[in-house]
Amino acid sequence: MRRIQCRAITETVASLFRDACIYLPPDVIASLKRAARLEKSPLGRETIKSILRNIAMAKDHLLPICQDTGTAVVFLEIGQDTHIIGGNLTEAINRGVKKGYAEGYLRKSIVHRPFSARKNTGDNTPAVIHSEIVPGDGLRIYVLPKGGGAENCSRLTVMPPFLGHEGIVEYVINLVDECGSNACPPLILGIGIGGTTEQTMLLAKKALLRKTGSHNTDTEIKKLEQKILAGINMLGIGPMGYGGSVTALAVHIEAFPAHIASMPVAVNMQCWCSRHREAVL
Amino acid sequence: MKIRHIVLPISDKDIKSLKCGDSVLLTGSMLTARDASHQRITEALTAGKDLPFDLDGQTIYYTGPTPARPGHIVGSAGPTTSSRMDKYTPLLLEHGMKCMIGKGRRSVTVKKKMLKSRAVYLAAVGGAGALLSRSIKKIEPVAYPELGAEAVFRLKVEDFPAVVINDIYGGDLYVSGQAAHRKA
Structure with missing residues (x-):
């Protein structure tokens, strides 16, 4: 013991x-650098560059x-x-x-x-x-x-099971369309599917601890992650909502079995400033 | 990209010249206020009381900075979500506020009122608190110190970067920018 x-x-x-609060995980920074290369809008690219400058400045001056x-x-x-x-x-x-x-x-x-x-x-x-x-x-x-801004855009729903993949994709994309520009894009989405209502939101939050852009090991879930990410990036919201091709950096889904009557889906919205850290004692 | 230099308090001439999507660098004086201080301002104005600061021609930045480290002027100071201020904004516009800085969409009511009051709404990069704080050269408490980070402060800024979201001609970058890049 x-x-x-x-x-x-x-x-x-x-x-x-x-x-x-001062040092962002390297996978988040790498994902933002990639976004700066992929972004088609000049203002969008400039915005991601400001974000990257901000990250460096925080580190240099020990500022949050x-x-x-x-x-x-x-x-x-x-x-x-x-x-x-x-x-x-x-x-x-x-x-x-x-x-x-x-x-x-x-x-x-x-x-x-x-x-x-x-x-x-x-x-x-x-x-x-x-x-x-x-x-x-x-x-x-x-x-x-x-942070509060992105958390305020998080949502939970319980769908009828027959809606399946399509229902989930539509729900998540509509949510980003509705409030994505308030949540400091480019976003990372933690999505929980299954369990009970409290469990599914917990899955969604835990999904944010994954390495940015890593995929679920289940190939069906991986495809669903890719489909949702592609759909979000068609919305045109772009960095900080100024318009652009990169609205989300990653979609992370975690799933759990659910009741025969239910398909709970939770979205935990994360701004680009995806701060997390771990230690083992 | 062309960047415009704007001096605060903002002049009507500058307001007229701004178009949604313009990048600007602001230099001069602005006030900070967020949820709790907006509530206090509204209570005072509704009760017909004087405010400890002048709203006429004012620029208000929606922020609640982190505490300053010893030897620093201010901590991180990025924008907060503006929509939470929408409920209070029309009254502040009626009292002469001319410019707001925050992030995220405004309500239809606020946008209509802004057009009427000939005021502009700008956004700063959300989350870029460290970068933005470097433009803050002086900070002094103005009102409601008991609100902590939510108190009203006067900031002296130099080359504070922002983007015009809502201009006085009905332009809205959150609408036009997204429409230009939308594929679905």
């Missing part, structure tokens, strides 16, 4: 958020890439032979969020009573934590600071 100290979890979460340093989303994969000691796991993570957001000069964007007073909690807590028990004896922590 492995023992993991809460103190170590706090420190890890703090540094993951600090770094995630985007001022919306997001909701602190944390995914935990807890080995079943792990014993977490020295405190409470949830509190350890929230202490890490508080520390990371303070030390990293990140924006605190979380408000209490979102339906009325909307008073800022002051330290970007509480984190949104999803845990999964997995075989083994370690702890894997993923952080995903999720």
Whole structure:
């Protein structure tokens, strides 16, 4: 049995958020560089170049890439032979969020009573934590600071099963057509299909942790990802919605079996600033 | 690509000259405001109270910057989604606001009101908070400090890059730009 100290979890979460908001994963940068080559509109190309300059500047000056340093989303994969000691796991993570957001000069964007007073909690807590028990004896922590603009364009629906591929393709493309320009394109779409309503949105969010442009190992799902991506890039929305040929960088689908009566589909919208980072303890 | 230099506060002559799709570099003074401060402004104006700043001829940038590191003027300061301000915008236009900077589409009501008020809407690159902050040379609190990042600040900017979305002739880059590249 492995023992993991809460103190170590706090420190890890703090540094993951600090770094995630300043350094974009290399696969996201590579995908943006490719988009700069593919984009047909001059203003669109110029916009992606500004985005790339911004990424370099954030790194050079230790500034957050985007001022919306997001909701602190944390995914935990807890080995079943792990014993977490020295405190409470949830509190350890929230202490890490508080520390990371303070030390990293990140924006605190979380408000209490979102339906009325909307008073800022002051330290970007509480984190949104999803845990999964997995075989083994370690702890894997993923952080995903999720900006509000793109999250606001996320959607969930439960389709009648007979709609199949076509229904899914149409739903996702219509959604991007409706609000894609508000979500800071070029976009990355996390899509969940199957499970129950809460499960499918979780699949969609987890799909954002994949390497940008990587495909699902299931060939049918891979084709569906390619079809949706091609359809979105026909819309003409382009970088930042100014018009252009690159509206999305990637579509990532994760699937799960579903009830005989249901086909839940969730889209978790991600702006180009796809920040996530992981560590293993 | 041709880039226009515009001095703030924006003149009527410059407003007339701007067309949707134009790239501009802004130099001068602007105010920041986002959701919570728009609500405060609206409450004050509706109650007939004076604002601690002048809206006449004003440029408002929808942003809530990150805190500045020691030795820095400001943290990252990119635009937030403008549509959330749509509900409050017509009243601000009635009080003389001439230019807005944000990102994303505006409502039909706001666009109509902008035409009537001869005001323009510009976009800055969303997410480019680090890049845009380099154009901010000075920041000072103006109102509602208790709102933190949502407070109203006055910014002095130099060569702040933006793109004209809605001009005073009914042009809308989110419509024309997309139409030009749409294949389906």
